[in-house]
Amino acid sequence: MLADPPHPRGCESAKCTYSSAYMDGSFTHGHFVQDKLTFPSADRKSKVVVNDYMFGCGQNNSDVDPDGSIGLMGLSRSPISFVYQTASKFKKYFSYCLPSDISSTGYITFGKPDDLNNKYIKFTRIQTTPKQSQFYDVVITGISVAGKKIPIKRSVFVDGGAIIDSGTSITRLQPEAYAALKSAFRKEMSRYKLLAPDPEDGNIENCYDFSMYETVVMPKISFIFKGRVKLEVNVKGTMLAEDVKRVCLAFIAAGDGDGAVLGNLMQRTVQVVHDVEGRRIGFGPGTCA
Template structure:
């Protein structure tokens, strides 16, 4: 008999778990490896050290304005170099963090800049053409003894930097690494920060403080 998966509503929609249980604080962590445990916690503990290294960016709308957690993305960088994109381009159509979306969707101008910079940094590796489905930047890495993947960071209002885990940069479709793709896609709508880009990162939602935070820890 086949299994089934589902979603727990963590947004601010009236029917969500968060709204129905009047939760004011919750946090979660998707592990870097599928063999490692993650967690979800409702409520805030009394141990302040658990929040010492969490960096917060504001939620820019109230529950009456949006059921989503709207954020302001100010930029992205690859290998330490900011993408040549105006800050307005990241959030002019809106931006949200969504734990139920797998892949981060970027506005066309931002995605084009990221893709171009990433391909330049990965020019020493064999690129597969065409890509896989919505992924147009894929590589065959199976023949390389060592692969150097450029660091990617996302920046938010308040000077918050989210440095991505390697699993948030590459999607691996084959265990031998013969098909590995850049883990972003282009979207004509809002920028959506998906859960692949937060793997290995603690994500905190403070609904009283109207803010979202990111912290290191690898789900430990």
């Protein structure tokens, strides 16, 4: 959701085309168009209208659902994203809560609510750069497993950087940070059967067979951000599972030189607040568990 929305690649006879590719290898190509965007307000008593809204109409897309539907809402800090094109209506402010599984319902809201209680939302700063990033850059200061902070040099996070991304599923960490997390997690999980890596799992390598256990105790993983802001990862955001015979840690190593990407799995059940104008990201208890 935070990847760059469609960008025009050229126009001819009043027809414009775009081409966009994303970090996971997916892509979309099509026509770049402009229209009036209309949708109900929160109280459904009025309508919100955005004139001259620009968007891409995909003609060739890599990811299509079985029913033929596909769509992407750009929520980045790009001038062409939904956030910036609706800035006059919603003041570049939105929040969401991603449910723990498909049996629950999540939500996304735009605009700052009048009754927002900041007491339960802890904010960390969006980092500024000489040239504004289109992403939501944050500073990780530490990671803990089972309540114990794992040894990672601060420079690993500072040099590589990190972004919060709702469009990426599995979290990617700098190799040194991932190695420390993997080691600490495996130590806490030593009582359970660790499976050999499966080439079909790609870079996922910490998988367990829980079929022989009646009860499984998972170590809690927490991320600490600049400003002493803590994000406790829900257990369903920690692991990936098709069945109890193969349950895998939902974290992998980023490429050498790449920064961390904090994906949507680890954001499950948390209210994630984007105060773009205030240059801050907030985390609080969600209501979509």
